[in-house]
Amino acid sequence: MSVWIKNAKMLSQKEELIPVEVFVKGNKIAAIGNNLNIAGDDVTVIDAKGGLITPGLVDVHVHLREPGFEYKETIETGSKAAARGGFTTVCAMPNLNPVPDTVEKFQAIQQLIKDTAVVHVLQYAPITEGLRSDVLSDQPGLLAAGAFAFTNDGVGVQTAGTMYLAMQEAAKNNATLVAHTEDDSLLFGGVMHEGTRSKELNLPGILSVTESSQIARDILLAEATGCHYHVCHVSTKESVRVIRDAKRAGIHVTAEVAPHHLILIDGSIPSDTAVYKMNPPLRGAADRAALIEGLLDGTIDCIATDHAPHSAEEKNGGMVGAPFGIVGSETAFQLLYTNFVQGGVFTLKQLVDWLTIKPASVFGMDCGTLDIGAPADIAIFDLDDEYEIRSEDFQSKSTNTPFIGWKVKGETLYTLVDGKIVYSK
Incomplete structure (x- = not known):
């Protein structure tokens, strides 16, 4: 299985947010760039909608x-x-x-x-x-x-x-x-x-x-x-x-x-x-x-x-x-x-x-990077839209936090582990 992430933004070496596409093949990152030419039937396309893409x-x-x-x-x-x-x-x-x-x-x-x-x-x-x-x-x-x-x-x-x-x-x-x-x-x-x-x-x-x-x-x-x-x-x-x-x-x-x-x-x-x-x-x-x-x-x-x-x-x-x-x-x-x-x-x-x-x-862990050949552990965040932290949205069994009701930005849009989507908003 392959995943093609389009319309994302990543941090450049100059710490600027720049447009990027990321292609995942199997459990590895296979390509990072723009206007990638990806062919094949078994490709899942993710529209990041301008979200920030980071290592997991x-x-x-x-x-x-x-x-x-x-x-x-x-x-x-x-x-x-x-x-x-x-x-x-x-x-x-x-x-x-x-x-x-x-x-x-x-x-x-x-x-x-x-x-x-x-x-x-x-x-x-x-x-x-x-x-x-x-x-x-x-x-x-x-x-x-x-x-x-x-x-x-x-x-x-x-x-x-x-x-x-x-x-x-x-x-x-x-x-x-x-x-x-x-x-x-x-x-x-x-x-x-x-x-x-x-x-x-x-x-x-x-x-x-x-x-x-x-x-x-x-x-x-x-x-x-x-x-x-x-x-x-x-x-x-x-x-x-x-x-x-x-x-x-x-x-x-x-x-x-x-x-x-x-x-x-x-x-x-x-x-x-x-x-x-x-x-x-x-x-x-x-x-x-x-x-x-x-x-x-x-x-x-x-x-x-x-x-x-x-x-x-x-x-x-x-x-x-x-x-x-x-x-x-x-x-x-x-x-x-x-x-x-x-x-x-x-x-x-x-x-x-x-x-x-x-x-x-x-x-000394083999994770935490967004590079070609690295494990396809990836997160995508929405840095623009504000939302409220609500207990009913939690995946955890527990909701014991003083931050319920706080308004924040940076909501997780997608999380991929070994190239597989394990969370999507």
Whole structure:
């Protein structure tokens, strides 16, 4: 099967939007140009209607909830949500039930992915057995089974010795350790950022140092072991500072930031409502400014959604007792384009790079480019027409996001994976 995409626009080397046609043959991009001469009966023609064509977006941080929490999300629904957002490769966290901490459990998830996913899903394995133990997982065995990288996302590795040994093992196996950084001893039951707004709402706060102190610890351990250390969802100005210092020192550390931490602050929270409860929490204005600066100067390498679905019942109430997390796969590009590209903070090329080639480069993935011979993983976006984010349009099982009702541009028109249309508006 072949696909001929006409009437699209792509970013040129001069960062200008120029007309283009793209021809896909099988699962590869076969031609890019104008006035292509395509013949044959088995050709599907897509009219992009002047939309922006990009490499399929890459998200190195999603929660697909299967197995164990299928009432929140499944691999099928989560991958369909990713496709609607323009993502063609997503990396799924292992905080599941059972945790995929053995080869057999991991292979069972791989089979579910093969059977039900509509986009490329790369599965993380845990750093330790059961996530909260100090017993290291079988890194060589899990890598051989297809593990993308290792993380205990959802909880921080609390013991420095455990992290040191895990990093030693990862360095030996040429694997990446991906860290949710959170010192449990500094949590004090917090549910939102410790600041003026938490006091106004009379809610227990989460200190910035809960995150940044563990990053500082891990960076020194990464230096000592030579491990590639990647920091999840950076949220504080102190975290940005220590990561910047580490990169200047030549330590192999990379980092991601989530769209909601770039767009919202704790002062955006209107009331004690769980839809704004996320981990790490929304921080202060100075933190958001540091995150934006960190992206622009290269301290933060890429953007990842931390798509974290929960049921309406779990999020229907106040913050205390509710789970952390919001969904993000279906709104990330659109919110970022509207708020930052149209707002003149980021260029369109910067945004596309942070969502494609940059995450692919951090983890050495063969994706994120729009070139002849590259995998035919492609997204097309409408940059002109404004639309409203509505829960009834979601492909995800869950709609727990504070962005319902926001008006944005950049709606996904088409998503192709391996040359096959997996989403169309």
